[in-house]
Amino acid sequence: MPSTPPEGEPAPADGALPASALAHLGERPFALYVHVPYCATRCGYCDFNTYTADELGPGVSRASYADQAIAEVRFARHVLGDRDLPVSSVFVGGGTPTLLPPGDLGRILAAVRDELGLVLGAEVTTEANPDSVDASGLQRLREDGFTRMSFGMQSTAPHVLAVLERTHTPGRAGAAVADARAAGFEHVNVDLIYATPGETEADFAASLQAATSSGADHVSAYSLIVEDGTRLAARIRRGELPDVDDDVAADRYVQADEALSAAGLEWYEVSNWARPGGECRHNLSYWRGDDWWGIGPGAHSHVGGVRWWNVRHPAAYAERITAGVTPAQAREVLGAEDRRVEDVLLRVRLREGLPLELLDGPGLDVAARVVDDGLADPAAYALGRVVLTRRGRLLADALVRDLLP
Secondary structure, three states: OOOOOOOOEOOOOOOOOOHHHHOOOOOOOEEEEEEEOEOOOOOOOOOOOOEOHHHHOOOOOHHHHHHHHHHHHHHHHHHHOOOOOOEEEEEEEEOOHHHOOHHHHHHHHHHHHHHOOEEEEEEEEEEEOHHHOOHHHHHHHHHOOOOEEEEEEEOOOHHHHHHHOOOOOOOHHHHHHHHHHHOOOOEEEEEEEEOOOOOOHHHHHHHHHHHHHOOOOEEEEEEOOOOOOOHHHHHHHOOOOOOOOHHHHHHHHHHHHHHHHHOOOEEEEOOEEEOOOOOOHHHHHHHOOOEEEEEOOOOEEEEOOEEEEEOOOHHHHHHHHHHOOOOEEEEEEOOHHHHHHHHHHHHOOEOOOEEHHHOOHHHHHHHHHHHHOOOEOHHHHHOOEEOEOHHHHHOHHHHHHHHOO
């Protein structure tokens, strides 16, 4: 979610959506995101909407958060009306969701099931820091209906973890994956961060080896982004650490793609690789422009071309939930051209590709040149889609700007 959302327009207190947003509800998959904004410590690179105990201030307690999230699930049910709208995927993110007791996460999921319903075989994921779960907690989550775990491994190099200010030991993420597998989780993801100042090619190779040998069937790998206002940005500005090198980041991406492909994980989004069947269906809903409701402080939602974002601080969120009014800070209604542009921005990142029908005349001309330049697959282009080659993926952000002249 963006660190600074747009200003938008006021959302009605009752959360009512325009008739146009509800007209086709249910024709596309409907997903639910639950944001848990708590962390034991703040990592130096993080600018997500998260809070440690010292940052929360008085009047906010993790102990009451599950009840607040459940109240917003019920609020969503009221806003969406009585139409049949089972949820295809639930993703609990943060923050560190597993700072909540497993029973609280289970209660939130039970409320989703009771109020909205879950499709048969729904994907239900929670993120976790490797040191925020144990075998018994993972077993409880699996029993309560969670089907997928996502662990923040980031690196196995101690000095890289230190720069990122991660609290787990290098081997803990692999052990957590093993515990999740033993608890019955069929699908497990590990996140990696590359191009951290001080990371070597050998460091990243070891991290990739640990990820692929852990038993995880999904790996997400992201270049480190230095966000303004973070402790990492301040350290770089003071000259304590070098800035991220774009050329090194490109080399690391190629290294990741080669190692993960060799291990049997196929790329299906620029930064995501999975064994067949292990793709994250929830994130695919975002990239395909489906509908979803975001629960919790700072969470974003999108239903039928209306996007809104909740107030960011847990105290303000709790106050609105307790008052029975929308926690939305503001919203915006997307026009047809806005939605087309977003479709292009997101779908070009997917292995399934960008349909040429989403491009206008100038964009089609650019697409043809992209193929000629070896940045997109000519066979897919002949079938009406832009599918980026590895070199094209390295230039994805610039290509999108060209495809939307």
